[in-house]
Amino acid sequence: MSMKKDYEDIPGTFVFDADRSREGYHLNQFCISLRLQKNRDAFNANEEAYLDKYPMKPEQRDAVLKRDWNRLLELGGNIYYTSKLAANDGINFQNLAGLMTGMGVDAYRDMMLNGGRKVDGNRFKKEWGEE
Amino acid sequence: MARITAGVGVSHVPAIGVAMDTKITDQPYWQPVFKGFEKSREWMKEKKPDVIFLVYNDHCTAFDASCIPTFALGCAAEFQPADEGWGPRPVPVVKNHQKLASHIAQSLILDEFDITIMNEMEVDHGLTVPLSVMYGDMTPEDEWPALVIPLAVNVVQYPAPTGNRCFNLGKAIRKAVESFDEDLNVVIFGTGGMSHQLQYKRAGLINAEWDKRFLDLLTEDPVFASKIPHVEYLREAGSEGVEMVMWHVMRGALDEEVVEVHRHYHVPASNTAVGHIILENKAA
Numbered sequence: 055m056s057m058k059k060d061y062e063d064i065p066g067t068f069v070f071d072a073d074r075s076r077e078g079y080h081l082n083q084f085c086i087s088l089r090l091q092k093n094r095d096a097f098n099a100n101e102e103a104y105l106d107k108y109p110m111k112p113e114q115r116d117a118v119l120k121r122d123w124n125r126l127l128e129l130g131g132n133i134y135y136t137s138k139l140a141a142n143d144g145i146n147f148q149n150l151a152g153l154m155t156g157m158g159v160d161a162y163r164d165m166m167l168n169g170g171r172k173v174d175g176n177r178f179k180k181e182w183g184e185e
Numbered sequence: 186m187a188r189i190t191a192g193v194g195v196s197h198v199p200a201i202g203v204a205m206d207t208k209i210t211d212q213p214y215w216q217p218v219f220k221g222f223e224k225s226r227e228w229m230k231e232k233k234p235d236v237i238f239l240v241y242n243d244h245c246t247a248f249d250a251s252c253i254p255t256f257a258l259g260c261a262a263e264f265q266p267a268d269e270g271w272g273p274r275p276v277p278v279v280k281n282h283q284k285l286a287s288h289i290a291q292s293l294i295l296d297e298f299d300i301t302i303m304n305e306m307e308v309d310h311g312l313t314v315p316l317s318v319m320y321g322d323m324t325p326e327d328e329w330p331a332l333v334i335p336l337a338v339n340v341v342q343y344p345a346p347t348g349n350r351c352f353n354l355g356k357a358i359r360k361a362v363e364s365f366d367e368d369l370n371v372v373i374f375g376t377g378g379m380s381h382q383l384q385y386k387r388a389g390l391i392n393a394e395w396d397k398r399f400l401d402l403l404t405e406d407p408v409f410a411s412k413i414p415h416v417e418y419l420r421e422a423g424s425e426g427v428e429m430v431m432w433h434v435m436r437g438a439l440d441e442e443v444v445e446v447h448r449h450y451h452v453p454a455s456n457t458a459v460g461h462i463i464l465e466n467k468a469a
Contacts, residue, residue: 066387071343133384134245141270151388166453170391
């Protein structure tokens with residue numbers, strides 16, 4: 055019997071559980087390698103060659119090269135890992151959120167200054183018209 | 186005998202550390218965040234803990250996906266501030282009370298909390314930001330005024346330990362501290378939170394009402410608070426809001442009845458609601 059996932063009906067959210075962790079393992083291990091300056095230097099010198107060291111799926115590799123931040127999460131990436139790739143590109147957590155929400159950096163910052171995203175209407179997928 | 190006299194709950198938002206490190210804390214954006222820690226810094230000077238037992242989570246810094254301990258206790262002599270991708274924070278090296286840490290490790294394991302022992306570990310903003318907000322500006326040449334025992338809790342990969350498990354671990358930590366012979370004043374920190382979601386399309390979620398209820402419950406009905414299920418944190422307080430389970434370790438280590446001596450709440454710091462509370466044991 056598998057464990058029931060009572061968190062899968064939250065909209066716009068990936069809960070990083072064991073299934074996602076397995077799927078994203080090599081992608082996330084690549085991302086965290088960028089924590090260290092010597093690895094950032096090597097990656098920035100030749101992204102393709104650096105990525106060859108990590109046996110991730112072609113679509114994960116493509117999402118890294120394209121900096122498709124949401125796709126990285128859809129393919130098993132976790133935000134604490136993908137944020138290392140963003141940091142390498144000079145993007146901080148707040149600006150990364152601005153990109154992932156599709157709002158853009160300025161509108162996102164304004165929303166946060168006005169108290170953030172409200173929880174009402176954002177609890178369940180059905181409230182977003184999703185299954 | 187060593188005693189836990191008080192508990193501190195505090196967010197550990199990385200941008201708060203950056204604001205301190207780049208000296209922009211008096212900017213209008215940051216001023217209200219730091220205003221709420223003025224009283225806390227005075228309190229720390231009066232309280233003068235010998236040791237801080239600091240419960241935090243590592244953000245894929247010391248631990249990558251290859252090894253995910255649920256509870257990891259720092260037993261090394263010292264802990265260097267880590268490079269998290271933008272260079273190490275310019276703050277002092279964190280020094281341990283190694284004998285007390287090892288004593289706690291032994292006591293916890295015999296008490297059936299099978300923790301991981303870390304004899305080498307770097308520490309990230311999860312640990313250093315709480316020290317910075319509570320002590321104020323420090324340079325790498327300074328020394329933190331207290332020794333620090335780090336306890337890293339996994340909240341990155343689901344599931345984090347339950348609130349109930351954290352609360353009971355707090356009780357076991359108290360028992361361990363109280364069975365250590367040296368006369369030490371220990372303050373326990375629970376860090377992380379409050380409501381925030383850093384990822385995907387729902388990023389930016391803040392739930393001030395829920396956060397304030399959590400703070401109320403923490404003071405007044407901690408056992409009830411420790412039973413909050415994970416899905417409630419995830420749904421109501423954002424996917425990264427589940428960090429708040431770590432506050433239950435702090436609360437479990439205190440008396441059933443406590444005095445709330447300070448509270449601070451502000452939105453936003455970057456993506457996050459900043460929450461802070463100081464609780465003292467009545468007998469302290």
